[in-house]
Amino acid sequence: MKKRAFLLSSLYYPNVGGVENSIKEFSLVLKDKGYEVTVITSNRNNVNNEVLADLDCLGDVKVIRCQYPYNAFGFFVFIRNVCKKISELRVGDSDFILSRSHWGVISVRLSGVKKINYLAPSVYFLQEKLDKDYMLSSKMLRYLINSIGQFFAFLFSDVFVFSQDMKKQVQTSCLGGCNPVVINPGVSSDRFHCVDEIDKRLLRDRLKLDGAVKYLLCVGRLSEIKQFDIAIKSLKSLEEKYHLLIVGSGPELEYYKSLLDSEGVSERVVIRPFTKDVDLYYKTSDIYLMTSRYESFGQVLLEATCCGLPVIAFSKSSGVRTSVSYIYEGFNFLLKECDKQSPSSLARTINGFEFDRKALNEEASEFSEKYNWSAAIDTIILDRDL
Template sequence: MQRPRIAFLIPSLETGGAERVVATLSNHLIDFFDVTILVLYKSPIFFDLDPRIQVVFCGDSYKPIYSLKHSFKTHIRLTRKIVSLLKTHNIDLIIGFMTTPNIYAVLASRLVKIPCIISERVHPEYIDTSKFWFKLRRRLYPIADNLIVQTQDIADYFSKFVNPKKIQIILNPLNPSLVEKRDQQVLKENIILNVGRLDYQKNQEMLIKAFANINADNWKLVIVGDGQEKEHYKSLINELNLNGKITLVGNTNNIAEYYNKASLFAFTSRYEGFPNALTEAMFFGLPCIATDCPSGPSELIDDSVNGLLIPSEDQLALEEKLQLLISNPELRSKISIATENNIDKFNVENVSQQWQKIINNLLN
C-alpha cells in the first residue's frame, strides 16, 4: 500500500528555528509518510536529514526584489513552480512554514486541489510586512484547512479572522540528536550563554551592554549565532573593551557543547513565535533569564520558580537579574532543578503525534 505523500514548504534549510522544526519533524514523520521538503531558494542545508527525505529547490539563490513588477513576476513564477512540483511528486498534502510560504501553499493547494496546513513561526503583530501581504494573509489564511501556532497569544490574534476550529496550538519539538547530547557530568564554567540570530529581534545588544555594567570579573559571555548585526556587535564589544570577555561564536553544529558547560542562559528577544533556544536551555537545566516578550517565555517560565522574567528591553532589570544569579549559586541550582519539570511536552514523539493526527484527519 502506497504511503501518503506530504510536502513541507519553507524558504531555506539554513540555520533558524523554523528550519530546525521542519528538519526535526521531517526526520520523524518519514516513518509514516513519504516526505518532500520544497525549499523556495537554493541554499546550503544546515541540518542532518534522513536520506529518505527528498529536498527540492523551487528557484535559484535569493535575489532582492527592487520593483513591484519584479515582485509580482517572482511570486507568480514561484507559485507556478510549486504547483508543478506538487503535481510531479504526486503530493497529497502541503504544509507551509512562515508567512510567504504559507501564502504560496494556500494558492498552490487550491490549484492542485489538495489539503493545506499553514504554520506561523513568529508573532504576526511584529512581522515587518507590507500592507499588500498583510491583506493577502487576512484573505488567504482562512482558506487553509488548518493553521498551526505555538502559543495562545498567537492563536487569539488569528482567531479574529480565521475560524478558531481550524487553529491548533502545537509546541516545537526538541531535536532528538540534541537531547542525546545532554551531559550532566560536564564541569560547569562561568559562562553566560545566548543562542540566536544576531539581529534586531533577538536584541543581543542589550545583553552586551548589560554585561559591561555588572560585576562579573571571572565570567564570560558567549553568544552563539550569526546575522546582520555581527559587525555592529564586534564594534560594540571593542568599544567596551570586552574582547577577552565576550565571544561571538557564530553558527555551530555542536550547540550541545555550549549548553552543557554554561552556567546560566540569557534570552533577550523583543518578540518571538516560540523561543526554541530558551526551550533547549531549560532542557539542559540552565537557569534562565528571559524577557517577557510576546510570545512564549511566559508560557515556559514561572517567574522566580523555574526561571526569571524581566520586562522586554529593560536593560537595568537584566543587569539586576544577571548579578543576582552570578552571585547566588544556590539560586542557580534551585532554578536548574525546577527547569526539568514538564519538559516531556517538547518530546518529538508527543509533538509528532499531534501533527500526524491533523495530517491523517485531512487525508482520510
C-alpha cells in the same frame, strides 16, 4: 506504496533557526511514521556564499530549492517557482502537507490544492517596532507585503501555533478570520540534554572556550528584534566572572562588533556563527539569556532548559511580546524574569541570580517530557482527519 508528505519553508539548511530545525524534526518523525518526505524551500543561503543545489538529499529527505531573489518583489518569483514544483510533483495527491511559510501556503492554494496546514512561525503584523525611522525605510514595503501575504495565508489554511498568546496574535491580525489550534513543539532529547562537569570542561576545550568563566548564552539570528546589544551592554555592570557567548549570524553582526570596542568588553564576548551543532554551546554554558522583544514561541528556550540551563528573560510587564510565561507556566525553578528592557536591569538580575541545581534538574526532566515532535505531528494529522 509509501505515503507522501511535503514540507514547505522559505529557508532550510544550511540556514539554521527555529523554523529550519522544526522542519528537520518533522521530517524525521514523518519518516518514522512511514512517509516519503520532500522539503520545498528557497535557494537563499544566509550562512555563507555557497550556491545551493536545486535538488539535494539531506538524511534521506529530498530537498527541492526554488529561486527566491533578494528584493522586495522576489516573493513573486518564489511563488511562481514553487507552484511549478507543486504541479510537477502532484503535491495535491499527497497524504500530508505542512508549510511554515505564508508564501508556501499561498503557492499551494494558487496551485488548486484546497487542504494545507500552516504552522505559523510569527505574526508579521505585530512583530516590528513601527517607529518613524522604520516607516520611512525600505523595510516598510517588505513589512506590508509580508503582512498582507500572511493575512491571506491565515484565511486559506488550517492554522496551528505554539502558544495561546500566538493564537491571540493570529486572530488579531486576520480580524478573527481563523481559529488556530495550539500544539506543543518538540525538542530532540538525543541532542539537547544535560552533561556532567567533566563533559562540560571537555566541550569547552573542544570549542576553544575559557574553562574558568561563567558563560551567558544567546542563540539566534543577529537582528534588531533579538536585542543582543542589551546583553553586551550589561557586561560593564556584571562581575568579571561573567562572559557572553553569542551564536548566530545576521545583519547586526558588524554593529555588535563595534559595540564590543565602544563598551570596552571585547575580551569578554565570543561571537560564533550559526552551526548545526548548536547543542554543544548550550551544554557548555551556564545561563541562557532571552533578550528578544518579540518571539512567537522561542524554540531556544526549550533547547536551553533541556540542556539544564536556567533562563533569564524579560517579563511581559517590561513591554516584550514573547511566550516565556506560557512556556514556563507551572515550573518554579527554571526561569528568572527581568522587569525592564535595559542593560542595568538585566545586570542586576544576573548578579542577584541564585538557583537550586537539584530542583532545576528535576523540573528540566519533567519539562522535556512535555515537548515532543511526534505528538505535534499527531495533533496536526488528527485535526486534519476530523
